[in-house]
Amino acid sequence: MSKKSLGYSALIFLLACFSHPAWSQESTGLKKIRIGMPNRGVPNLGLPAAQRFGFFRAQGLDAELIVMRPSVSLQTLLAGDLDYSTVLASGARASVSGLPLRIVMALTVGQDFSLVVRPEIRRMEDLKGKTLAVSGVGEFTDVGTRLVLKKYGLVPEVDVKLRALYSNHPLRLSALQAGQIDGTVMSMPYNKMAVKMGFRELVQLREFIKTPQGGLVTTVQKIRSEPDLVLRTIKAALMANRFLRENKGEFTKLLARESGIHDQEVAGLIHEEAVKLFSDTGLVSDGVMQEFIANSKETLKVSREISISEVADFSFARRAISDLKQGR
Structure with a gap:
């Protein structure tokens, strides 16, 4: 492991320790954000981790995670009552249909099926x-x-x-x-x-199916009006993903809490898969984005050309990667 990787891992560990609910006190001045998700399953586990282990708080955020159906979460997002939704496929279809939504990060590199x-x-x-x-x-x-x-x-x-x-x-x-x-x-x-x-x-x-299962979708208005908020949310999610990959013990405890999995053998198998599944960059390749777009066009019977920029904006994820590598 390189010195940069060691430094990054140490930063994540310290933030998790000092922000853990057992040691932290209620903070004032945190920015409230609301995230809609279809479930609190493994692909989305980085978000409960960011909430529980203090990565959101370390970025000045107070995150509320709300379980809701994909269609409801997108409607609520468009209405301004959510800041993000985690349903990437539904978000991509909505963008292809012309709605002002963008994928800003992926939580996984594929499906957990x-x-x-x-x-x-x-x-x-x-x-x-x-x-x-x-x-x-x-x-x-x-x-x-x-x-x-x-x-x-x-x-x-x-x-x-x-x-x-x-x-x-x-x-x-x-x-x-x-x-x-x-x-x-x-x-x-x-x-x-x-x-x-x-x-x-x-x-x-x-x-065979390269499209990621979970991530963050937000509105074009949110990107334009609160770009720093988007950046901080992505940084928290990336740090939580990495923390779960590198800390099997905390992963299994959180899995038991969120999914009721107390069998250590099963939890170990899940962590082994999660290490491969969780994204450490939040980025999605152009090829995979084209697959998202093609699938959405076929479903919606859309014939016009759709650019990646009409569906996704990964500029915040790229900046988040750079900031975290430099300890910011």
Whole structure:
């Protein structure tokens, strides 16, 4: 590890220690921000970490994290009652449709979904003649499953049967345990719980779907009127992401608090994946942004050319990286 990396890690550790709720007192003069998120799951865990371990406070922010449906969070954001939403795909679609929203950072480098199958299935080719469950036609588990099958030369509904269970992760996991299906796409923590039960993670969907799962979306007005606020929010989120990657113990404690995962083996598996999943820059490549735009255009039936600048502004993330490297 370089001296700069060591210095950066030390800065994060000290901020976390001195800002931890156990030692901190209520601060005055903090700027209140409100962030809407679909859940407090693993891809978004950097935000509860920034709140709990003091990274928001270190940037002069008092963050309120509000769980709400993606469509509601964007509506509330546009109405001015939120500062940010974490729903990147929905945010990208809204921007492509012409709404004044921009992605300003990514919390992850991909998806936390994986294809979990029965232990005797060792290769994708072994799925021929098998049945995979999806949560519903057209939902992410359905789209992702079809994409992965096609990548391996398998034809959905011909080589592999897809069964829509219209259920959540726990019910699909129960169906897998009962032998009613041969596999299903699940996100953390359920895919790691399945691994402990003896099932096999056959494919990580982020190998094929490069778009990140969580991040920060805000309004063009917010970017123009409060650019320093945007910068400080991104810095707090990046520091929290790095803190969680480098501190497994604190990660597992926060995971237990936010998701109710107390099994240390499962928590360890999740942290191992989170180290690869959490973004340390907040940036998204032009190629991935083009994928976001192409998917949004296809969904919305938009034919006009859409530039990346109409959907995202990563100038704040780049400045945040520079500031943090210099200890600012």
